[in-house]
Each structure stands twice: as C-alpha cells, then as structure tokens.
Amino acid sequence: MKKVLIIGATGQIGSELTMKLRGIYGSSNIVAGYIPGAEPKGELKESGPSEIVDITNAEQIAAAVEKYDIDTIYNLAALLSAVAEVKPQLAWKIGVGGLYNTLEVAREKNCAVFTPSSIGSFGPDTPHDHTPQDTIQRPQTIYGVTKVTGEMLSDYYARRFGVDTRSVRFPGLISYVAPPGGGTTDYAVDIYYSAVKGETFKCPIKAGTFMDMMYMPDALRAAIEIMEADITKFKHRNSFNIASMSFDPEIIYNKICEYVPGFKMEYVHDPLRQAIADSWPDSLDDTCAREEWGWKPEYDLDAMTQDMLKHLRAKLL
Ligand code: AKB
Numbered sequence: 001m002k003k004v005l006i007i008g009a010t011g012q013i014g015s016e017l018t019m020k021l022r023g024i025y026g027s028s029n030i031v032a033g034y035i036p037g038a039e040p041k042g043e044l045k046e047s048g049p050s051e052i053v054d055i056t057n058a059e060q061i062a063a064a065v066e067k068y069d070i071d072t073i074y075n076l077a078a079l080l081s082a083v084a085e086v087k088p089q090l091a092w093k094i095g096v097g098g099l100y101n102t103l104e105v106a107r108e109k110n111c112a113v114f115t116p117s118s119i120g121s122f123g124p125d126t127p128h129d130h131t132p133q134d135t136i137q138r139p140q141t142i143y144g145v146t147k148v149t150g151e152m153l154s155d156y157y158a159r160r161f162g163v164d165t166r167s168v169r170f171p172g173l174i175s176y177v178a179p180p181g182g183g184t185t186d187y188a189v190d191i192y193y194s195a196v197k198g199e200t201f202k203c204p205i206k207a208g209t210f211m212d213m214m215y216m217p218d219a220l221r222a223a224i225e226i227m228e229a230d231i232t233k234f235k236h237r238n239s240f241n242i243a244s245m246s247f248d249p250e251i252i253y254n255k256i257c258e259y260v261p262g263f264k265m266e267y268v269h270d271p272l273r274q275a276i277a278d279s280w281p282d283s284l285d286d287t288c289a290r291e292e293w294g295w296k297p298e299y300d301l302d303a304m305t306q307d308m309l310k311h312l313r314a315k316l317l
Contacts, residue, residue, distance in 0.1 A: 001025055005064050007033040007055050007102065008076035010040050013116070013219065015178045017074060020220050022048050031068050055098030061105045072227060075102045075115040081143040081276050083182030088142040095146030096153070103157045103165070112164035114227055115154055117239035119171050119212050121147035124279045131281040133241050133288040140279055154238035166226050167239035169284065171212030173219050174304060176311040184276040188213050188252055195260045196312040203249045204270035210282035214244045215299035215307070222295060229293035236288055244297030246283035255305050
C-alpha cells in the first residue's frame with residue numbers, strides 16, 4: 001500500500017486528489033500537506049492526517065516523510081501562469097526551489113515524485129497544432145520557465161540518482177469543487193459559474209483562441225495512473241503530453257447555451273492573459289502517453305458541461 005504526501009493538498013488539484021487517493025489507498029496513508037492560511041477544512045480535514053508542509057522548507061518536507069514513512073510525494077505547489085507574472089521571484093522559489101527541496105528529500109528517503117508540468121511549458125516557437133511530445137520548449141512566461149526547468153531537473157534526478165520521477169503536462173483544468181485562481185485557462189471554469197448564477201460572463205480571452213482543457217476527473221486519473229504505470233514501458237518520463245479537448249471561448253459558450261438558453265457572454269480584453277494564451281499550443285498530441293501507459297480521457301466538452309452544470313446548480317442554487 002502506498003504512503004503518500006501531497007504538498008499543496010488544499011489547492012485546486014490537491015483538494016480533490018487527496019480525497020481520491022484516500023479512497024484508493026486508505027485515509028491514514030494519505031497525508032495532506034498545507035501551508036498556514038490554507039488549512040484543510042471539512043471532509044479534507046476530518047478524513048485523514050494533515051501536516052504543515054511548506055515546499056520552500058526542505059526540513060518540513062523531510063519531517064513529514066519521516067513521520068509517516070512516505071514512499072510517494074505529489075508535488076502540487078505552484079503559482080499559476082498569470083499570478084506568476086506578477087510575482088516571478090516567488091514563482092521560481094516555489095516552482096524550482098520547492099521542486100529541488102522535494103527531489104533532495106526523495107533522493108535521501110527513496111520516494112517516488114509526481115510533479116505536474118503544463119501546456120505552459122511551451123511557447124510561441126512551438127508548433128501550435130497537434131503539438132508533439134518532443135518539440136521546442138521556449139516559453140516566455142516565468143511559469144513556463146519553471147515548468148521546463150522542473151521537467152529537466154526531474155529527468156536529471158531519475159537518470160543521475162535513480163529517483164522515480166514522473167509527470168504529465170496538464171491542460172487547463174475544469175472543476176466545480178475548488179476554484180483555480182491566477183491561471184490563464186481559468187475563464188473556462190468561471191464561465192460555468194456565471195451561467196449557473198444567471199450572470200453575463202465577461203470573457204478575458206478572445207474568440208478564436210484555442211487551448212487544451214480537461215475535466216478534473218480525467219486529470220486526477222492521469223495523476224494516479226501514471227504513478228501506477230509499468231515504468232519498463234516508458235520511453236519518456238518528464239513530462240507526458242495529455243489531452244482530452246480543445247476549444248475557444250465561442251465553442252464553450254455555445255455548448256453551455258444548449259443547456260442554459262439565454263446565457264450571455266461579452267469580451268473584456270485582458271492583455272496579460274491574452275498574450276500568455278496566444279503563446280500556448282492550440283492542441284497537444286498525446287500519442288506517447290496513450291502508447292506508453294495507456295492514457296485515455298473519458299470526458300468530452302458535452303459530457304463535462306452537463307456534469308459541471310449539474311454539480312454547480314446543486315452547489316450554488
Ligand atoms: C494556467 O492557466 O496557468 C494553468 C495551466 C494551463 O497550467 N491552468
């Protein structure tokens with residue numbers, strides 16, 4: 001049975017992944033690491049152990065790994081792309097300094113490490129359509145720079161020290177549970193909240209701007225399946241392209257209108273987010289993930305929209 005430490009357990013991915021892993025491996029085996037000010041609440045708090053683990057503090061990571069006899073670390077601490085541009089030094093400290101701390105603890109204590117990369121690891125020179133697994137990665141955001149550095153550092157620790165590092169490049173993640181906050185793809189979550197609340201959605205991303213997106217249940221499955229996969233079949237490690245859907249604001253808006261007639265959207269220019277979105281791929285080619293560890297998404301835009309609206313209506317109305 002795995003013993004897992006999740007760093008960033010109260011964030012957008014962490015809050016759902018922690019509960020999912022507790023369901024699979026047993027609640028007492030999954031430790032929710034959080035920073036002061038972002039304490040676990042409700043079911044997340046009640047259902048299993050939690051510890052203060054600030055990724056910028058290597059001693060705290062080592063102490064939690066020691067205390068709970070951890071063998072696997074999910075490193076989910078990060079500043080998302082738009083907020084990272086406002087605080088680039090902090091983005092580096094968490095994204096690269098924090099990963100270095102995690103990898104050093106993993107090397108000393110023999111832990112496997114999952115660290116998400118992102119579509120943000122690509123840049124304007126990358127082929128935008130069906131972006132290949134192995135291609136140009138020259139991002140122009142600090143978020144992307146930390147992600148490419150993280151991919152390379154994780155590969156280095158695997159090659160040089162035998163640390164079992166694994167990763168996927170997440171698209172924009174859409175969920176009704178915890179809001180994202182500070183990302184470029186956040187609009188694709190916010191639009192559902194506006195639709196359910198009966199508000200006009202102010203879209204910060206221009207019509208015609210395509211980005212990869214994924215429903216959270218698929219993303220959680222990817223993070224779990226890659227850590228369970230047979231490593232002898234891997235030709236890559238850090239990090240695999242994964243994909244399930246690609247759309248622009250018009251496509252998601254029109255899909256929501258099928259279920260929320262009369263829903264209104266208007267465009268409000270956001271130069272920072274638009275520039276980031278323009279530099280990212282339109283759609284990733286995830287053939288390697290499919291071939292090397294059997295990745296397969298379950299949700300398309302229609303299935304995700306129906307599920308999001310159902311859950312948000314229950315949550316908000
Ligand atoms: C962001 O928009 O910054 C993230 C991402 C795609 O990595 N959702």
